[in-house]
Amino acid sequence: MTPTMPTPADLLPLLPELLLVGGAFALLLLDLFLPERRRLLTHLLAIVLLLAVGVLVAAGWGGQGTVLAGMFVRDNLADVLKVAIAFVSAAALVYVWPCLRERGLYRGEVSVLVLFAVLGMFLLVSAGSLVMVYLGLELLALSSYALVAIDRDSRIASEAAMKYFVLGALASGMLLYGMSLVYGATGTLDLAAIARIAAAPAQPVMLLTGVAFMVAGIAFKFGAAPFHMWLPDVYQGAPTPITLFIGSAPKLAAFAMAIRLLEVAAGPLGPSWHPLLAGLAALSLVVGNLFGLVQANLKRMLAYSTVSHVGFLFLGLAAGGAAGYAAAMFYAISYAIMAVAAFGAIVLLSRRGFEADRIADFRGLNARDPWTAGLVLCVMASLAGVPPFLGFWAKLAVLRAAVEGGLLWLAIVAILAAVVGAFYYLRVIKAMYFEQAEGEEVAHPRDDRLLRVVFGVNALGLLALGLFWSPLMAWCQQAFA
Template sequence: MIATMPTAAELLPLLPQLVLAGGAFALLLLDLFLDDARRVWTWVLGGALLVVVAWMSAAGIGGQGTVLSGMFVRDHMADVLNAGACLLTALALIYAWPFLKERGLHAGEVVVLMLFAALGMTLLIAAGSLVMVYLGLELMALSTYALVAIDRDNPMASEAAMKYFVLGSLSSGLLLYGMSLLYGATGTLDLAALRAAVEGSQETGLLLTGTVFMIAGIAFKFAAAPFHMWLPDTYHGAPTPITLFLGSAPELASFALAFRLLESGVGPLDEQWRLLLALLAAASLVVGNLVALMQVNLKRMLAYSAVSHIGFVFLGLAGGGEAGYAAAMFYVISYAIMSAAAFGVIVVLSSKGYEADTLDDFRGLNQRSPWLAGMMLCAMFSLAGIPPFLGFWAKLAVLRAVIDGGMLWLAILGIVFAVIGCFYYLRVVKAMYFDDPPEGVPAPRGDRVLRVTLGVNALGLIALGLAWNPIMAWCQQAFM
């Protein structure tokens, strides 16, 4: 059978990705002709491009459908996550510009790398085959490795990038090996055909082995315990805006990776892989919260906090069903917004030679800048799951889903460690409002655009907490 080239009409569902890829290459060329004084245009155009692509995804421009012989599937879930990933990447660009410019790291490659990372996310989110999953994953991963190492003169950043690269390569190898076992057992790379083959197969040994390797790879990408060893050093060593980016947009792509491979690919084996996810969720909740209690560096604390939040995402996935997947998707979107706000305060508070990333740096912040202290309070309360902030409703949704999935013990464990996790978040609030400020601390950054962005980000946690139903309904629609 002779393959035919797809027509332009058949490629319309790919329109957001095509626009993003074309725009990234155009900005790569444009940046060659801009000097440092005009390089801000690379950042402005990059952010505008991401907003346009997010709008195209949210508005359904190009329509939904399956193209490239099933390799690319644009559905409602893909549109929601693509829009979220692009907006969060644009948010990271806004936070990054003044921080990196002050340190002489504002070269255009940061924008281009973030755009290609976002392109990898959108391809991964809409993957319909194992090939597309791996292509999107590696495009995203290779871009983020380079972003972590963008401060080439900083030995801590170089060390973090090397650890991230080595362990990321290991996780990719595990994932690829699991995929190869599934291909060997079923003879197909298409996820829909793979699911049908798994459903009708009597030989489950090879399928289960491949699934275990894939779950190990997914856990590495999510940084779920005990596969989290790369995360604290990466968060600590990378420039804070890059850490902000790593802790937000890629989490949406990681959720899509787990859903596409597990539910869309090996869904009939859900009794087995749901139990594995439940064990990973339990380990992440325990390790993440207990180790975070001992941290005095905020970036490392938020890294271990991220491990515990991944445990909550896995609670929803382990709960299974439409309610569980919708709750996990709602949680990962909520966490990405909360994480961006927390790191955003660190970015605004820092200056050249002063990273503002330790607990002592936040002592007496309310006396120095009540507005910044209020923004950090919003982020900490939401991460802790205190009502009426967005984080409370996200936790409530996944706990309800895991109870409905018949895992009451896991829900109880989640509640216990959510309470324990409140301690290290409230410790930051206590330092800001009840401790005396240290001497010789630089004034917070006065960039108006950055402060407005942070205000929208942090106050949005209250607004979205009061109006979370539309977002949850949007997530539920993706799995109907």
């Protein structure tokens, strides 16, 4: 039987990705002909494109379905994560422009690289095959490496980019090796077909070994301990708005990769990989919070905070089941919003020659600007899990999932770790409200009305979503219904 060529109607589920890649190439060409003073146009069009794609996905345009011979799957899970990725990435681009332009680092390819990174995330979220998983992952990774190295004259940024590239290549190699073992054991690249073969009573050692390597690769991409060694240096060395981007939206794509590879493909082997995730969660909670206590640099502190938050996210994944995965997705989306706000505070308070990336730089901020200090307080309280902010409900959801999944010991470890972790967030609050600024270099909010409005909406949104978190949780539950 001769295979039929797909018609345009068959490719409708790919509509968001087609719009994104077409827009990215159009902006790449447009930037070649724009003078330097009008480069803002490229940036604004990139933000509009991301918002348009997010609205398109939320409205369900193109419909759901499976295309490209099963390699691409658009379902509820994909739509929820794509909407979150599009809006988080658009918010990140708002923070990027004033900071990089002021330092002379903004180039037209910044927006284009962000768009290609988002495209890689979209492909990763909708992967129905091991090939699509790797294609999306590498498109995201290569774009991220270039973004971290955008400040070519900075030795710290160049060092961070090299570490990110080398260790990222190691993680990709581990993941690819695991995929090759899974393919060798099953003879197929299709995730659903792998699940059917994995459901057989007896499993070859090659398949179990491949799954173990995939877990390690996923942990590396998340930044879970003990695979977190790249995270602090990259977060500190990259320009702050770039750190804001790579520390938020890609975590949603990593969550999708974990679901596609572990639940969709290796779901029948859950008793083998659930304990691995539980161990990684416990180690991440301990390492992230203990090392976060001794950091003086705010970006490094937030990096170790990320390790801790990945530990909380792994609670839901380790618990398994629809409730556990929905709680983990709720946590991933919540953390992405909180990460944008946390690094956005540094962007707002920085200026050329003063990065505002030390905790000491926040001393006396309440005396200079009580409104901004109050917004930063909201961000730190949400990260610490203080009620009624969004972070509290996210932690509560994964803790409940862990207890219901029979992981009481892990929930106890997480609660103790949360108490320890609250201390380093309180250090920032203490510096703002109870310490006096020293020297002439102090943090002042930059005079950028749009940036201040976006940060205010971002920070107060953590309170609003904390008070009305049920719709977001219901959305996540619907993805696993």
